[in-house]
Amino acid sequence: MIRIGLAGYGYWGPNLARAVAVMPNARVEMIADMSPPARERAGRAHPAARLTPSIAEMIADPAVDAVMIATPVSTHFDLAMAALRAGKHVLVEKPMAETADRARMLIEEAARRRLILMVDHTFVYTGAVQAIAGLIETGEIGDLYYYDSTRVNLGLFQRDVNVIWDLAVHDFAIMERLIKARPVAISASAAGFLNGSPENMAHLSVYYDDGAMAHLNVNWLAPVKIRQTLIGGSRKMVIYDDMQTSEKVKIYDRGAEHGTDPYERMVSYRLGEMRAPALSAREALVTETEEFLRCIETGATPLTDGASGLRVVEMLEAASRSTRMRGFPIDLVTLKEAS
Amino acid sequence: MIRIGLAGYGYWGPNLARAVAVMPNARVEMIADMSPPARERAGRAHPAARLTPSIAEMIADPAVDAVMIATPVSTHFDLAMAALRAGKHVLVEKPMAETADRARMLIEEAARRRLILMVDHTFVYTGAVQAIAGLIETGEIGDLYYYDSTRVNLGLFQRDVNVIWDLAVHDFAIMERLIKARPVAISASAAGFLNGSPENMAHLSVYYDDGAMAHLNVNWLAPVKIRQTLIGGSRKMVIYDDMQTSEKVKIYDRGAEHGTDPYERMVSYRLGEMRAPALSAREALVTETEEFLRCIETGATPLTDGASGLRVVEMLEAASRSTRMRGFPIDLVTLKEAS
Amino acid sequence: MIRIGLAGYGYWGPNLARAVAVMPNARVEMIADMSPPARERAGRAHPAARLTPSIAEMIADPAVDAVMIATPVSTHFDLAMAALRAGKHVLVEKPMAETADRARMLIEEAARRRLILMVDHTFVYTGAVQAIAGLIETGEIGDLYYYDSTRVNLGLFQRDVNVIWDLAVHDFAIMERLIKARPVAISASAAGFLNGSPENMAHLSVYYDDGAMAHLNVNWLAPVKIRQTLIGGSRKMVIYDDMQTSEKVKIYDRGAEHGTDPYERMVSYRLGEMRAPALSAREALVTETEEFLRCIETGATPLTDGASGLRVVEMLEAASRSTRMRGFPIDLVTLKEAS
Amino acid sequence: MIRIGLAGYGYWGPNLARAVAVMPNARVEMIADMSPPARERAGRAHPAARLTPSIAEMIADPAVDAVMIATPVSTHFDLAMAALRAGKHVLVEKPMAETADRARMLIEEAARRRLILMVDHTFVYTGAVQAIAGLIETGEIGDLYYYDSTRVNLGLFQRDVNVIWDLAVHDFAIMERLIKARPVAISASAAGFLNGSPENMAHLSVYYDDGAMAHLNVNWLAPVKIRQTLIGGSRKMVIYDDMQTSEKVKIYDRGAEHGTDPYERMVSYRLGEMRAPALSAREALVTETEEFLRCIETGATPLTDGASGLRVVEMLEAASRSTRMRGFPIDLVTLKEAS
The missing domain is CATH 3.40.50.720 (NAD(P)-binding Rossmann-like Domain)
Structure with missing residues (x-):
């Protein structure tokens, strides 16, 4: 016990x-x-x-x-x-x-x-993120091209952290889980529209060493709540919409091809099936707590260990620095080197 | 005639x-x-x-x-x-x-x-953009905080231009119409995932001299078609969703306020009415053609004249330069100075 | 106390x-x-x-x-x-x-x-139903033409009651609140597709003495959850969608007009504004409990008193009888006479 | 030729x-x-x-x-x-x-x-209806339990026909294609809210000899356009939403099971995958015209021949009679007997 x-x-x-x-x-x-x-x-x-x-x-x-x-x-x-x-x-x-x-x-x-040192990156343990991780690991997605997330809503203002540390942290943790490539640079812009409050809107671009890109749109001052991530791969594409009560993850069997008619606008794509896999309905926090206890009992390394927590903080720091220089790109060369 | x-x-x-x-x-x-x-x-x-x-x-x-x-x-x-x-x-x-x-x-x-030299920025003449321009001009929106657009879809690949010149051009033209402040810098990231094709995904941040920001997410390799712009102001917020067959423009009467409970997560916002104004169902191209003919007959300056077309091209050029330096911010100091 | x-x-x-x-x-x-x-x-x-x-x-x-x-x-x-x-x-x-x-x-x-005898018709005390009742009472809707509800989902099977007694009861209670006219007849169809279970799908049409109609579509065996009611009036129309987290009630400023071109399909309608009013975020059950306590203290008659509960039961009984005769219309002549 | x-x-x-x-x-x-x-x-x-x-x-x-x-x-x-x-x-x-x-x-x-005598039931030739017909014919849906259609919009008023003859005719034609059982009775309610116009709102219930049911909700006076059909089977369920530009047909791998806890509300269902099959993007009218020409050339019987057109008219007639008697069920005993 x-x-x-x-x-x-x-x-x-x-x-x-x-x-x-x-x-x-x-x-x-x-x-x-x-x-x-x-x-x-x-x-x-x-x-x-x-x-x-x-x-x-x-x-x-x-x-x-x-x-x-x-x-x-x-x-x-x-x-x-x-x-x-x-x-x-x-x-x-x-x-x-x-x-x-x-x-x-x-x-x-x-x-x-x-x-055991573990970080509570709860989203990593959701049925949705687990399912997407499985799609990537089995190769169903193909090469990962991009991760593009919109995480905006109204009014969850905090005093001690800005919107990057409050919302982008979730995406960084999910990216840690999903993207095997190494992040090499980050460019971020941010703005705060309410006096005395930290930045409430930010856009972050993360460059990976294999050419993949991630982008995060976080905003506390949006008219509606959006939690939507597009994930593009060489074989399939995914929409992860956390506001849906069902069908949170949709996998699209589409791909673009080049058109050839020189006189017409080139519109050419093949269109296939879409499917929404059954997701585990288990509460993420229960899965995560089990992971913590299992690692304590066995000495195993948690999925969201200190090293992954560190990389998330390095990304948050780099993003914050970039925002103070209007998107000036910050190198992340040391990231994942020790891992 | x-x-x-x-x-x-x-x-x-x-x-x-x-x-x-x-x-x-x-x-x-x-x-x-x-x-x-x-x-x-x-x-x-x-x-x-x-x-x-x-x-x-x-x-x-x-x-x-x-x-x-x-x-x-x-x-x-x-x-x-x-x-x-x-x-x-x-x-x-x-x-x-x-x-x-x-x-x-x-x-x-x-x-x-x-x-008369006029540029065919068709979106400027749509009922939706005209309605939003009216909301800004009458002060209903209040101070304009941000313009945040997602314009993604699958498969409209072009050979002679990249996704910025193909899709972001629409938003730049709309921003020309809506935003009175002067753009001072742009930071942009882009990636091309298909060999032999120009960049098919880009994210652009535009800084304005009054602290407002614009952001554009353009992508030819997305699983679904999205045409959605969030516009935030000090009084009201707007969603412009061009994929809706009705209610393309929604105005939200909401605003965030600060919470005070130190022991609880600060969630505090007032929530008001939303309305979707009646939009002109007139075809944008008809309105635009009338503007061209009217200016020819009267010598008036078109709404989308050469000067506005120039500023759009300057933004496109600056964005393209920034993408080659991973988001390095490009100054736009000369923009709108002559206007 | x-x-x-x-x-x-x-x-x-x-x-x-x-x-x-x-x-x-x-x-x-x-x-x-x-x-x-x-x-x-x-x-x-x-x-x-x-x-x-x-x-x-x-x-x-x-x-x-x-x-x-x-x-x-x-x-x-x-x-x-x-x-x-x-x-x-x-x-x-x-x-x-x-x-x-x-x-x-x-x-x-x-x-x-x-x-005091009060029936727990919780929906009547929701912000959404209260708002719609207000729209009707102020005349904004105009004459009430119809109430058309779809209340379907998967899997909430019950053994002691069928889908009419489980789901249609909510609509009957809401109709009691919203519709001033007297229901005069009901025609209902139902089917049960699972052996040993009561009917899990039903459609009910209610005729009112002023020509208005109500229709209820209730189903326990639907692929998705829908809670959507269309309300038509001579001045405005309403959509009440209880699955929305915001904008549950939308009011449409539209009306149909007759077309006149004998050679063309007659498509003629005026199209106006839509608005979603701010709804009370108060929990319905709290409002309802206050009503119960207030009536105990003052001797007032509750909004959902025994008489309204009786009319709901009469509707349920009549609907059940009609389903056993494939929609044979059942007269409701005694309903609301005492009220 | x-x-x-x-x-x-x-x-x-x-x-x-x-x-x-x-x-x-x-x-x-x-x-x-x-x-x-x-x-x-x-x-x-x-x-x-x-x-x-x-x-x-x-x-x-x-x-x-x-x-x-x-x-x-x-x-x-x-x-x-x-x-x-x-x-x-x-x-x-x-x-x-x-x-x-x-x-x-x-x-x-x-x-x-x-x-050759063929009836132009265009919907039967759409990619969506063809795909659903395939799902039924291969047994993927299992036994067909119900077909439940909502076909409402604003303002397409016609003078020579009422809403049943204008809109329900589409569903009757689709049902002819999809449902192999014999319709035995119909109960329908209708109302007309505009003076001098035919009925603009109707609800129709169709009983089949194997216990299946169909229901149609048609309305010319609705605030929004809805074209949505739920189809329930013993193995799978389908949503056919013709207003979607993609994913018009979704197949749900769900089924309800009985719960057993006598003290708790019985909520028990298994939840599986959803998929949206690739649909033929071919124009329905082109497919239909080919069918007409093929039958002229070969003497084959068209998919939508006179006999199917007759059954649709018999359903329309029966529905109209039922509406004049507040849903009194009309027998359809002769339907499909000759076929």
């Missing part, structure tokens, strides 16, 4: 606790949150868990084997480092840390102590 | 001829096309028009008052210049010319001879 | 309890359910409520002022009658009873004892 | 003429229309065809082998009978005649003279 300590019971923490609660080989041992109402909610939902206002106390508790960190980004590094130093395995919210340097320090600490 | 000579009866020429044919104050005088089957089709549709394989002959014909040029891009400059020198008014397909320098020469020639 | 006793903590009961819990002038006093796991769930969510396996005991308890009944349809009459006889106000799940006769007995009993 | 005479060059006639014009084994010999502007348009599009104001003269012309009739419904019988008596093969617009008796007379006349 792996005993989990949960740091933070605000927006996301309750979801983590709920996922742990359904695991046969783990239990919520302690929940730490400074806010009295948060602790009261935690107590109602998890009567067997011990409650404390002090995350430090929880980290130090010998009855806690692993710590899940669901606190604001600015605290991720200190809490994760403290937990590792106390000999606890760590699952930390995305983004893993505020800087790549700090992410590297966490990776080193975990490696030195042979502890 | 304004007598029109039409150069090129391939993909677009027949539409121009059809628009002229319904005008009370103009007629299709001559149609020139090298292709015998094209001339045969022209003859059936416009039995009263004279047909010729020689555009030069048509330009020289004293019975032709104005020339419409619907030939490949590489011929636009030479044909338009010849027509102007022959004293004819000119309507030329977009893009106006292959380079900004050549576009400037056409503008000067037309000015010197006091002839 | 009105003390509520809740009968049944299965699918719907927890929602009722949750709504009561947020009321300032009521509390969940007791929860009765035969199932031990249901009582365990109830206890966790409502620690202050007393739990009992016996609904009879709860109804007899002097500390209970009003009873909410969320048990299977076949038990509605007996439980509601027992509660009324014990002097308790009653909110009963839809449909109110299995037969119109029994519904009438409940109405009489409540009237005799001056108790 | 089969020489075609075309009667009527209004709304539909030009489409027929265009289809004939692309056939290698036929030509448009004559076009007859009373309207001078119609003849002028016909002359421009088909310069080689002889024009006449007199359909009688055209029917009598020895250079005409077959007659296509695209005139108002009320003239179908007289013109088709005259053409058959003159020894011409006949393709007649739908509906074939105003009454089933007249349709039978045409069938008998054609049989007696060994002439």
Whole structure:
């Protein structure tokens, strides 16, 4: 029975606790949150868990084997480092840390102590992303040409992070899972239209060493909510639309061919079948929690380990730098070299 | 009665001829096309028009008052210049010319001879774009924050131009009409996935001097056809979806506000009404042809005159340069200075 | 403080309890359910409520002022009658009873004892239906021509009721709210395709005394979920699409006119604006619970009182009879006469 | 070379003429229309065809082998009978005649003279309907449970026919093609909301001898255009949405199963893959015209022969009778008995 300590019971923490609660080989041992109402909610939902206002106390508790960190980004590094130093395995919210340097320090600490360090990139564990990963791995998509994501909506403003760190982080994590090529450069533009708020709109282009490209459109000030990714390959193309309640992933059996009539506009394409595969209806967070527990028990490397979390943070840093220079391309040469 | 000579009866020429044919104050005088089957089709549709394989002959014909040029891009400059020198008014397909320098020469020639020079930016004359322009001009949108367009589909490959010159040109023309601020820089990324073809996917970010931004996503290798533009303003937001058969333009009465609860994810927005205004069902090409004839008769400056055509070409050139440097930002300082 | 006793903590009961819990002038006093796991769930969510396996005991308890009944349809009459006889106000799940006769007995009993009898027609209290009711009452829709609803999905099979009693009941309740005219006849067809199951597909036509018509398409065996109602009026038309996350109600400013060209297919219509009004985001069940409490306190008649619940049951009975005779029309002459 | 005479060059006639014009084994010999502007348009599009104001003269012309009739419904019988008596093969617009008796007379006349009599049920020849027919014939759908069509839009009012004869006729023709069982009864409701116009809204239920059902929702006074048919089978379900530009036909690999938990709402279904097959992009009218010519040349029976046209008219007649009795079911016992 792996005993989990949960740091933070605000927006996301309750979801983590709920996922742990359904695991046969783990239990919520302690929940730490400074806010009295948060602790009261935690107590109602998890009567067997011990409650404390002090995350430090929880980290130090010998009855806690692993710590899940669901606190604001600015605290991720200190809490994760403290937990590792106390000999606890760590699952930390995305983004893993505020800087790549700090992410590297966490990776080193975990490696030195042979502890599991995992980043909560939840989307990677959804049925949709798993299905797309399968399409790529079996070769059904062919060579991956591009990943083009639109992730916009209205009003989820945050004070401590801008729209890149809030929304693009999801796509970077998904790209980590889907794209085997190495990202070599990033060019990004951003704008903030509300005084006193961080950037709320950004467009990011990522160049890969095999010629593939990724593009992310993230925006907190859009009239409607869109969660749509186009994925192009040499054999098939995919639309992943997370706003659909069914048919989230559609695979298109189409390809373009060159036309030949010199006097007519060249319109030539073959058109084939489309199919929407059955997706796992399993909750992503349950799959992810199982992965964390499995790695703790076996010593295996998590799918979303510290190294992948680091690469996501490196992309976020590079994108942020590029936005300050109107899209000036930032090299990502060191990315994935150690992996 | 304004007598029109039409150069090129391939993909677009027949539409121009059809628009002229319904005008009370103009007629299709001559149609020139090298292709015998094209001339045969022209003859059936416009039995009263004279047909010729020689555009030069048509330009020289004293019975032709104005020339419409619907030939490949590489011929636009030479044909338009010849027509102007022959004293004819000119309507030329977009893009106006292959380079900004050549576009400037056409503008000067037309000015010197006091002839109308108009560029066929058809989208500017659609009911949808006219309605959006009205929303901006009346202040209903408020300050314009961004223009974000997705214009992707499968298979309209062309050999002589890449996807930027083929598709982004439409958005640049629309932006010319809608955005009063001055574009100051452009950053663009592009990729071509098919050997021997020009770039088929590009993302372009345009920076304006008042902080507004535009972004264009153009792609010939997408699984589905999307023609969707989000427009954000300080008062209202707009979705312009050209694939809808009705409700192409939707205006959202929403705005974001800041939330305050420090322990909860900040989700706070006011939500208001949406409306889809009635749009003019008039064919854009008919409206545009009337504008051309009106300017010929009155000497007025067309809405899509040579100067606007030049600025579109300057944007196309700058975007193309940026794509060769992975999004390196290109300054557009000279744009709109003369206007 | 009105003390509520809740009968049944299965699918719907927890929602009722949750709504009561947020009321300032009521509390969940007791929860009765035969199932031990249901009582365990109830206890966790409502620690202050007393739990009992016996609904009879709860109804007899002097500390209970009003009873909410969320048990299977076949038990509605007996439980509601027992509660009324014990002097308790009653909110009963839809449909109110299995037969119109029994519904009438409940109405009489409540009237005799001056108790509130309300039927839980939740849809009537949604922001969407409230908005449409407003459009009708202000005359914006004009004369109501038709109500045409499609309510289909896959797999919510029930054993004790067929698709008419399960799904059409929602539309009948909405029609009760929206349509002022008197229903005079009903013709319905139905079919059951799975052995041992009740009818899973039905189509119902309702005739009104002013010429208006309603039609309901209900189906448990459809490939996709559709919740779409078209409402036609002499001035405007409405689409109410409950599957949309935003813009659930759209109002169309269109009207048809007669064409006149004898040689052409007559296509003539004027086309105007569409708008989607801002809807109340308040949870329907909260609004409904407030209505129940308000009527208990003031003696007012609920919007969805026993009389409206009876008319819904009469429609359900008539529809069921018609389906057994392949659409033979059943007169509804007595409906709404007493109202 | 089969020489075609075309009667009527209004709304539909030009489409027929265009289809004939692309056939290698036929030509448009004559076009007859009373309207001078119609003849002028016909002359421009088909310069080689002889024009006449007199359909009688055209029917009598020895250079005409077959007659296509695209005139108002009320003239179908007289013109088709005259053409058959003159020894011409006949393709007649739908509906074939105003009454089933007249349709039978045409069938008998054609049989007696060994002439081809075909009804222009164009939808039967679309790629979508052909694909669905294939799914049924191969057994992929399993037993056909239901056909449920919504065919509504705004403003195509006609004076000589009501909405059933105008729109439901398409579904009856498609059902003729898809459903092998025998229709045994029909129940229909209808209403007309505009003074002086025929019924503009109707709902029709058709009962089949194997328990299958069909339902048609047709309406000229709807706020949006919908062309959507749900088809349920024991193995798969289909959505045929003719308003989609791609993916018109979607096949769902789902099925419902019974749930068993007595305390919970029974929600149980298996969920599988969806696919949208590649459809023939061939124009339906071209396929249909080929069928007509092939039958003339070989003596084969057309897919949409007189017998199928008769059954469609019998359904239209029965539906119309039922609407006058508020859905009273009309037996269709004689239908398909002769076939």
